[in-house]
Amino acid sequence: MAARIQDVAKAAGVSTATVSRVINRHPSVSDSTRKKVLEAIEKLNYIPNHGGRMLRKQETKTILVLVPDIRNSFYANILYGMDPIMTEYQYNLIIASTYSDLVRERNLINLLKQKLADGMILLASVLDEAELRELDEMYHLVQLCEFNQGTTLTHVSIDNYQAAYEAVAHLISRGHRRIGFLSSNNSFLSTKLREAAYRQALRDHSITPDENLILRGTYSFESGRIGANILMNTVNPPTAIFCISDVVAAGAIQALYRLNLRTPDDVAVCGFDDIDMASQLTPPLTTVAQPLEMLGTMAAKILIDKIAGKEVKRSTVLQHQLMIRGTT
Secondary structure, three states, rough: OOHHHHHHHHOOOHHHHHHHHHOOOOOOOHHHHHHHHHHHHHHHOOOOOHHHHHHHOOOOEEEEEOOOOOOOOHHHHHHHHHHHHHHHHEEEEEEOOOOOOOOHHHHHHHHHHOOOOOOOEEEOOOOOOHHHHHHHOOOOOEEEOOOOOOOOOEEEEEOOOHHHHHHHHHHOOOOOOEEEEEEEEEHHHHHHHHHHHHHHHHOOOOOOOHHEEEEEOOOHHHHHHHHHHHHOOOOOOEEEEEEEOOOHHHHHHHHHOOOOOOOOOOOEEEEEOEEEHHOOOOOOOEEEEOHHHHHHHHHHHHHHHHHHOOOOOOOOEEEEEEEEOOOO
């Protein structure tokens, strides 16, 4: 017969309420009592009945995470960072790709509305501010990496403007004045901030931005390859290329290689994100490192705190780092 909570209480010499508090990580339990209860749980192989607790408190111990595309290693690293917090607080994840499709995103959010999740983390949502604010009034939300400028919603990110400015300033410090920018045609705040920083860094160094050197595609390898080919076939091609992501940068490096151009001797390349492959390329990619795992960890911790009714900061900005490697 399976052990009951009463059996654990008897073995530990405490009340069933104390056992419940230990299981639910209540801070009022002393360390010595907690140790006795945990030892009894292990000895009796007791499995807590979370189902009953969920029904009583209308909890699911599940968090919904929506990402644009789970195949992208950028998001995979962030999700990996959520795992330790979820394990610590005994939460499960429902992870789904929205592919930046508004209808699909709204359909997935129905899981939250149907009380199949206690809260939601949104990476690069395509919902507008008004719709997000309405959801936030009814449910627990955290926006991660992407958010609306001036939003009052809880969000976690890096300073994309400062990070991009430092990257472009680095290229300028290497003597480059013709710097291309392979950007994206999405409406993400990070994209807008990185382009604004690119332009400002040029102006601050008495360089007039050349619209012919700014191309907008996607975050894909193919977009980087095509974009670099276009840039290098202009009348006055760039001597350096700043890319919206590392994947785009990898595509650009391949295009340069096929054009018999050496990186960085002929054309320098800088990426953004510092995903795993950035340091594995030949030469290794200069890039802006986002603390991907920590972004996931912080978003998960903040959401769990919100679910628990704790006060949280509206905005959490983590530190980036310019990783100077072989491509510049």
